[in-house]
Amino acid sequence: MEQSVPELMARLDSLEASLSMATTINSEVFYWWCTALMLAIHAGFLAYEMGASRAKNALASGMKNLIAFAFLIPAFYYIGWWIYLAFPTGFTISDGSEAGLPWSANMGPNLTDNASGIFYAAFTLFAATTASIMSGSVIERIRISGFTILALFLGSVVWVFGASWGWHPDGWLTTEWGLHDVGAAGAVHTIAGFFTLGVLINLGPRIGRFNADGSVNNIDGHNMPMSLIGLMLIVMGFFGFLGGCIIYTGDTWMTIYNTPATLSAFAFNTLMGVAGGMIGAYLVTRDPFWMMSGALIGVISSAPALDLYYPGLAFLISFGGGCIMPKLNDILVGKFKIDDAVGAVAVHGFGGVWGLIMAGVFASGYQNVAGPEISFVGQLSSAVVFMILGFAPGYVLSLILKVVGLLRVTDKAELAGLDKAEVPVSAYPESTVPAAFTNDPASPTPAE
Amino acid sequence: MNTAPITSWEGAEAYFTFADKPALLVLFTLIGIGVCVWTIASMASHENKAYKDM
Numbered sequence: 096m097e098q099s100v101p102e103l104m105a106r107l108d109s110l111e112a113s114l115s116m117a118t119t120i121n122s123e124v125f126y127w128w129c130t131a132l133m134l135a136i137h138a139g140f141l142a143y144e145m146g147a148s149r150a151k152n153a154l155a156s157g158m159k160n161l162i163a164f165a166f167l168i169p170a171f172y173y174i175g176w177w178i179y180l181a182f183p184t185g186f187t188i189s190d191g192s193e194a195g196l197p198w199s200a201n202m203g204p205n206l207t208d209n210a211s212g213i214f215y216a217a218f219t220l221f222a223a224t225t226a227s228i229m230s231g232s233v234i235e236r237i238r239i240s241g242f243t244i245l246a247l248f249l250g251s252v253v254w255v256f257g258a259s260w261g262w263h264p265d266g267w268l269t270t271e272w273g274l275h276d277v278g279a280a281g282a283v284h285t286i287a288g289f290f291t292l293g294v295l296i297n298l299g300p301r302i303g304r305f306n307a308d309g310s311v312n313n314i315d316g317h318n319m320p321m322s323l324i325g326l327m328l329i330v331m332g333f334f335g336f337l338g339g340c341i342i343y344t345g346d347t348w349m350t351i352y353n354t355p356a357t358l359s360a361f362a363f364n365t366l367m368g369v370a371g372g373m374i375g376a377y378l379v380t381r382d383p384f385w386m387m388s389g390a391l392i393g394v395i396s397s398a399p400a401l402d403l404y405y406p407g408l409a410f411l412i413s414f415g416g417g418c419i420m421p422k423l424n425d426i427l428v429g430k431f432k433i434d435d436a437v438g439a440v441a442v443h444g445f446g447g448v449w450g451l452i453m454a455g456v457f458a459s460g461y462q463n464v465a466g467p468e469i470s471f472v473g474q475l476s477s478a479v480v481f482m483i484l485g486f487a488p489g490y491v492l493s494l495i496l497k498v499v500g501l502l503r504v505t506d507k508a509e510l511a512g513l514d515k516a517e518v519p520v521s522a523y524p525e526s527t528v529p530a531a532f533t534n535d536p537a538s539p540t541p542a543e
Numbered sequence: 544m545n546t547a548p549i550t551s552w553e554g555a556e557a558y559f560t561f562a563d564k565p566a567l568l569v570l571f572t573l574i575g576i577g578v579c580v581w582t583i584a585s586m587a588s589h590e591n592k593a594y595k596d597m
Contacts, residue, residue, distance in 0.1 A: 166583075169575055198568035200557035207556045240587035501587060505594045516593045
C-alpha cells in the first residue's frame with residue numbers, strides 16, 4: 096500500500112517524538128536508580144560508624160548520620176543546587192542559574208522539565224556523601240548540633256563550590272586548567288577529607304587516645320563485623336555514585352565534561368580500582384577494616400580518569416593508593432596527633448589528591464572539549480584548590496563552634512557515653528556487652 | 544482551596560501546587576529554612592540540658 100509523502104512525514108515525526116521521549120524517560124530511570132543505589136552509601140556509613148564506635152556511643156554515632164542525611168536534603172534544595180548552577184566561573188553568578196532557586200518553575204513537578212528533579216536528587220546524595228565522609232572521623236566526642244551545622248555547610252555550600260568549579264562542563268578549573276575528575280575524587284572526596292581535617296584540629300582527640308608521653312592508644316569499635324559490612328555497602332553504593340557521574344544522552348554516554356565515554360569504561364576501572372585498593376591495604380596492614388577502606392581508596396584513586404585508564408593501570412594506581420593511605424593515616428595519628436577515628440582524612444582527602452595527581456601523570460595529553468588538555472600541572476593545581484577549599488572553611492567554622500561551645504561534648508558525657516547522655520533509647524538493652532564497653536563510667540576503657 | 548496553577552492539562556508546564564504564586568513559594572522556603580534552624584537550636588538545647596542533668 097502506497098502512502099503519501101505527508102503521511103510518511105507525519106509518521107516519521109511521530110517516531111522521532113517517541114524516540115525522544117523514550118530517551119528522556121530512560122535518562123530519568125537511569126538516574127533514579129543511581130540515586131537509589133547511592134542510598135547504600137549512607138546505610139553503609141551508618142553501619143560502619145556505629146560499629147567503629149564503642150558500645151556506649153553506638154547510637155549517638157548513628158544519629159549523626161541520620162540527622163545529616165535528613166537535613167541535607169532540604170538544604171541542598173534550598174541553596175545547594177543553585178550554587179552548583181551559579182558559580183562555575185568562580186564567584187560571579189552565571190546566567191540561567193535562577194532555574195536552581197527553590198521557587199523556580201524547574202524546582203517542582205513540571206511537564207517540560209524531566210531533568211532538574213532527577214539531577215537534584217543525584218547531587219543531593221553526593222552532598223550527603225560529603226557529610227558522611229566527615230561523620231566517621233569525629234565520632235564519640237562531637238556535639239550532634241555542632242556536627243549538623245558543619246555537615247550542612249560542607250554538604251550544601253562548600254563542596255558545591257568545588258563541584259561547580261571542577262565537576263561541571265563550564266567549571267573554571269576545567270576551562271582554564273584542563274582539570275579531569277570524572278568520578279569527583281577532588282570535588283567530593285578531597286574537599287570533604289580536608290574539611291574534616293580542619294574540624295579535627297579544633298575538635299581534638301577522644302579522651303584516652305593519646306598518653307602524656309605522646310604515645311597512641313587504640314580505641315577499638317564495639318562491632319568490627321558491622322563496620323566491614325558497612326564498608327562493603329559503601330562500595331556497592333559507589334556504583335550508583337559513579338553511574339551518576341556519567342551523562343546519558345540517548346545515543347551515547349558522555350562525561351560531565353562532555354567528552355565521549357562508555358559505562359563499560361567505568362565498569363572496568365571501578366572494579367579494578369576496588370581490587371587494587373583492597374590488595375594494597377591488605378599488604379601493608381593485614382587489617383580487614385583497612386582492607387575495606389582500601390576498596391574506597393581504590394575507587395577514589397582511579398576516579399578522576401575512570402573513562403580513560405587501561406584497567407590494568409587503574410589496578411596499579413589503586414594498589415599504590417591502598418599501600419600509601421594507611422601509612423599516611425599512621426603519620427597523621429602518630430606524628431600530628433590527629434585523632435581521625437576511621438582514617439577519613441587519609442582515605443578521602445589524600446586519596447583524592449593521589450587520584451588527581453595520578454591522572455595528571457598517566458592521562459596527560461587527552462583533549463578536553465572546553466579548555467586545555469589534561470596535564471600534570473593542571474591536575475596538581477586543581478588538587479591544591481580542592482584542599483584549600485575544604486580545609487579553610489572546615490577549620491574556621493569549627494573554630495567558631497568551639498568558641499561558642501557547640502563543638503565538643505563535656506568530658507563527663509564523653510566518659511559516660513554519648514548514648515546515655517543524649518539518646519532516649521539503648522543500643523543493646525538486653526545483650527551482654529563486655530564491662531569495659533558499657534555505659535558504666537566506673538568501667539571506662541583501659542585508655543581512659 | 545484551589546491550589547492548581549493550571550485549568551487544563553493541555554500545554555501545562557509547571558503544575559505543582561502554587562506554581563503561579565511565587566511569593567508563596569518564597570514563603571514556604573523561608574518557613575522550611577526556619578524549621579531546620581529551629582530544630583538545630585532545639586537539638587543544642589537538648590544537649591545542654593542532657594549534659595547538665597548528668
